[in-house]
Amino acid sequence: METVTYWTSVGSPVGPLLLTAAPTGELTSLSVTGQKGGRAVLDDWRRDPGPFREAERQLAAYFAGELKEFRLAMSAVGTPFREKVWAALDDVPYGATASYGEIAARIGASRPAVRAVGGAIGANPLLVVRPCHRVIGSDGSLTGYAGGLERKVRLLTHEGALRP
Numbered sequence: 001m002e003t004v005t006y007w008t009s010v011g012s013p014v015g016p017l018l019l020t021a022a023p024t025g026e027l028t029s030l031s032v033t034g035q036k037g038g039r040a041v042l043d044d045w046r047r048d049p050g051p052f053r054e055a056e057r058q059l060a061a062y063f064a065g066e067l068k069e070f071r072l073a074m075s076a077v078g079t080p081f082r083e084k085v086w087a088a089l090d091d092v093p094y095g096a097t098a099s100y101g102e103i104a105a106r107i108g109a110s111r112p113a114v115r116a117v118g119g120a121i122g123a124n125p126l127l128v129v130r131p132c133h134r135v136i137g138s139d140g141s142l143t144g145y146a147g148g149l150e151r152k153v154r155l156l157t158h159e160g161a162l163r164p
Contacts (some may be wrong), residue, residue: 068094
């Protein structure tokens with residue numbers, strides 16, 4: 001049986017967002033233009049805004065400063081290690097940041113595994129809604145972001161974790 005991927009594009013203050021969903025309606029990815037490892041629309045995908053109405057509503061509320069925590073059905077497929085790291089991202093609250101080392105500690109990973117944690121964070125397919133932008137270097141530096149450092153700065157400033 002062939003699996004259909006639904007998609008839509010949503011405007012935002014950080015540029016157009018490409019959303020994909022499974023036939024079950026779960027959000028499977030949220031990408032931005034020029035994203036490292038981001039998705040691009042394929043010929044056999046089906047454009048349909050229907051499965052994304054709740055995601056669009058929550059994203060609009062988030063960018064309007066009215067929503068601090070997304071409550072969406074999401075399904076991101078990765079290795080068990082990556083899925084563990086992605087789940088830990090959901091625990092970093094709005095307006096706060098965590099270091100890669102802190103994320104590693106939260107999942108019980110050893111100190112040498114911090115690089116692997118960084119790789120898993122960089123491979124997060126659900127930008128914005130799974131807040132990988134809240135992860136910074138242990139010295140407070142704004143290290144890489146698959147969506148681009150400028151977007152990371154905008155998101156953290158929007159959330160109040162950075163001063164403009």
